[in-house]
Amino acid sequence: MKATTRASLTTIQAQDPLPSWNDGKAKRSITAFVAKVTKEGSPDFVPVAERIATFDNDGTLWCEQPMPVQFYFALDRMQALAPQHPEWKDKEPFASLLKGDVKTALAGGDRALLELMTATHAGMTTVEFEQIVKDWIATAKYPKFQQPYTACVYQPMVKLLSYLRANGFKTFIVSAGGIEFMRAWVEKVYGIPPEQIVGSSIKTKFEMRDGKPVLVRLPELSFYDENDGKAIGINQHIGRRPIAAFGNSDGDREMLEYTKAGAGARLAMLVLHDDAAREYAYGPAQGLPDTEMGAFTPALYEQAKKDGWTVISMKDDWKPVFAFDP
Amino acid sequence: MKATTRASLTTIQAQDPLPSWNDGKAKRSITAFVAKVTKEGSPDFVPVAERIATFDNDGTLWCEQPMPVQFYFALDRMQALAPQHPEWKDKEPFASLLKGDVKTALAGGDRALLELMTATHAGMTTVEFEQIVKDWIATAKYPKFQQPYTACVYQPMVKLLSYLRANGFKTFIVSAGGIEFMRAWVEKVYGIPPEQIVGSSIKTKFEMRDGKPVLVRLPELSFYDENDGKAIGINQHIGRRPIAAFGNSDGDREMLEYTKAGAGARLAMLVLHDDAAREYAYGPAQGLPDTEMGAFTPALYEQAKKDGWTVISMKDDWKPVFAFDP
Numbered sequence: 001m002k003a004t005t006r007a008s009l010t011t012i013q014a015q016d017p018l019p020s021w022n023d024g025k026a027k028r029s030i031t032a033f034v035a036k037v038t039k040e041g042s043p044d045f046v047p048v049a050e051r052i053a054t055f056d057n058d059g060t061l062w063c064e065q066p067m068p069v070q071f072y073f074a075l076d077r078m079q080a081l082a083p084q085h086p087e088w089k090d091k092e093p094f095a096s097l098l099k100g101d102v103k104t105a106l107a108g109g110d111r112a113l114l115e116l117m118t119a120t121h122a123g124m125t126t127v128e129f130e131q132i133v134k135d136w137i138a139t140a141k142y143p144k145f146q147q148p149y150t151a152c153v154y155q156p157m158v159k160l161l162s163y164l165r166a167n168g169f170k171t172f173i174v175s176a177g178g179i180e181f182m183r184a185w186v187e188k189v190y191g192i193p194p195e196q197i198v199g200s201s202i203k204t205k206f207e208m209r210d211g212k213p214v215l216v217r218l219p220e221l222s223f224y225d226e227n228d229g230k231a232i233g234i235n236q237h238i239g240r241r242p243i244a245a246f247g248n249s250d251g252d253r254e255m256l257e258y259t260k261a262g263a264g265a266r267l268a269m270l271v272l273h274d275d276a277a278r279e280y281a282y283g284p285a286q287g288l289p290d291t292e293m294g295a296f297t298p299a300l301y302e303q304a305k306k307d308g309w310t311v312i313s314m315k316d317d318w319k320p321v322f323a324f325d326p
Numbered sequence: 327m328k329a330t331t332r333a334s335l336t337t338i339q340a341q342d343p344l345p346s347w348n349d350g351k352a353k354r355s356i357t358a359f360v361a362k363v364t365k366e367g368s369p370d371f372v373p374v375a376e377r378i379a380t381f382d383n384d385g386t387l388w389c390e391q392p393m394p395v396q397f398y399f400a401l402d403r404m405q406a407l408a409p410q411h412p413e414w415k416d417k418e419p420f421a422s423l424l425k426g427d428v429k430t431a432l433a434g435g436d437r438a439l440l441e442l443m444t445a446t447h448a449g450m451t452t453v454e455f456e457q458i459v460k461d462w463i464a465t466a467k468y469p470k471f472q473q474p475y476t477a478c479v480y481q482p483m484v485k486l487l488s489y490l491r492a493n494g495f496k497t498f499i500v501s502a503g504g505i506e507f508m509r510a511w512v513e514k515v516y517g518i519p520p521e522q523i524v525g526s527s528i529k530t531k532f533e534m535r536d537g538k539p540v541l542v543r544l545p546e547l548s549f550y551d552e553n554d555g556k557a558i559g560i561n562q563h564i565g566r567r568p569i570a571a572f573g574n575s576d577g578d579r580e581m582l583e584y585t586k587a588g589a590g591a592r593l594a595m596l597v598l599h600d601d602a603a604r605e606y607a608y609g610p611a612q613g614l615p616d617t618e619m620g621a622f623t624p625a626l627y628e629q630a631k632k633d634g635w636t637v638i639s640m641k642d643d644w645k646p647v648f649a650f651d652p
Contacts, residue, residue, distance in 0.1 A: 194565030239520030
């Protein structure tokens with residue numbers, strides 16, 4: 001890049017570091033926060049090494065309705081594996097799922113979900129699983145928009161990730177989603193490397209196959225990265241308290257509380273899905289009933305107001321939502 | 327820094343990137359490896375994002391004899407806590423340890439060790455524990471050299487860490503040591519941030535205390551980062567296979583195997599303690615019997631020869647061992 005080009009880009013950026021965000025309280029809380037923690041000599045200055053920002057994924061960085069993307073992956077995997085499992089025809093949650101009846105299948109609660117997830121996510125090596133996810137995500141499409149899932153990421157949030165990194169932040173994902181499911185595509189889409197992804201995981205087993213070590217994925221939950229698990233996962237994985245955290249549901253509550261409890265300037269934000277025209281309206285926006293997965297409850301909304309967490313209105317705060325026109 | 331100063335430093339570095347290492351097979355395998363993976367267009371070129379190097383800690387980056395440093399920490403903590411635990415006088419492993427009889431105490435094997443570790447490492451918040459470790463390591467001294475423990479790090483390895491980072495590597499610690507024990511001091515000593523430390527851990531519990539969230543350390547093992555645990559921990563924590571790995575004992579075997587099993591150029595190295603004059607001679611060097619903790623067995627030595635792992639001789643390959651004169 002020529003020096004002159006770089007200089008003019010810098011000028012544009014200085015004028016508006018987040019052009020995909022409408023001017024408003026949300027955008028101003030981000031830019032004001034970044035300005036004060038990056039200003040040397042300011043009482044709120046934070047050294048680069050401590051500029052940790054954590055992001056939930058489903059509903060915060062990409063779509064999660066009517067079901068989280070990984071659930072679509074699990075259903076497609078189940079269909080692919082069904083011929084090898086004739087017993088699934090009489091066994092829940094598979095029997096209902098094979099008939100397309102998600103509601104009955106998930107009436108079995110967490111246990112039914114865990115059964116589906118382990119049956120479709122375990123039994124192969126980590127290298128094989130990565131390839132399965134890569135192959136799937138390269139072709140599968142999000143039903144609502146008929147776009148690749150990786151196109152259904154929120155542009156203003158992708159720009160926010162870049163903006164934070166340009167200001168010395170290390171950006172992490174902290175999601176209830178599967179850590180290895182995310183790692184297969186996240187780096188390309190968000191610019192976040194695998195070592196900065198915290199998620200739920202199943203156990204793995206070290207094994208020698210043809211004289212080479214492999215890690216085999218076992219049908220047993222190792223860690224569930226949701227609610228208190230997010231604070232625990234952050235401590236375990238990052239070992240440093242974030243100074244900024246972004247979520248959209250009750251599952252992110254403890255991450256935001258943990259972030260805000262540190263000394264000095266802190267930023268906690270929640271994405272509110274209030275844009276039925278361009279995506280969905282659910283949670284306090286009332287357009288769609290809360291689901292077990294991805295609930296933004298009225299209680300969370302109240303806590304946000306009380307504790308100074310900034311709510312991002314998809315409708316009012318974001319210029320585009322996606323890179324495509326929804 | 328002035329441009330001229332920088333230029334002359336670059337020249338010096340080009341001449342000898344690792345002046346604290348004697349010329350020999352070990353040094354040459356490091357520099358040859360770095361040269362080929364960083365040379366664009368070379369068949370062995372590795373993009374910066376994939377230049378992951380993992381280091382064992384005890385016996386690889388700092389002293390581990392006659393006992394790992396964290397064990398000294400546990401003993402000091404036990405003494406400090408003993409007045410609150412009169413029952414320890416009649417309870418192993420505490421009873422023997424309080425009398426200074428480590429051998430009898432550890433005859434109880436892993437279970438005795440785990441009991442000592444959880445009794446001294448759990449029951450406080452993560453923030454409190456960090457402070458306890460910081461206070462201890464600021465004053466405690468390594469018996470053999472009467473130096474602070476953090477001075478007992480191997481200078482050639484510290485320089486190697488810097489050299490790798492200067493060549494675009496991300497350096498990680500992967501140790502059986504406690505992840506939060508290490509995080510309290512590692513950044514300052516090795517330049518490795520907390521999020522790049524993988525270690526053994528105990529469980530934590532999210533709790534509200536005076537309206538603020540804390541993580542309380544529980545007396546229950548969560549993950550043991552040794553042997554197969556090292557490969558599992560690398561996959562869980564880093565999510566990318568290292569291209570270079572450094573260890574010194576049987577506990578590092580699987581980490582080195584896992585590293586070497588990837589495609590392309592790989593570097594696997596083992597520190598051999600054969601320097602009774604400046605540190606210790608143990609393992610295949612026969613100067614000191616193998617201990618349960620930190621064993622470099624003859625079988626590992628044979629595997630290193632067979633699989634092309636390079637053995638670093640402390641005596642022959644390192645100019646200084648420590649920053650002080652041992």
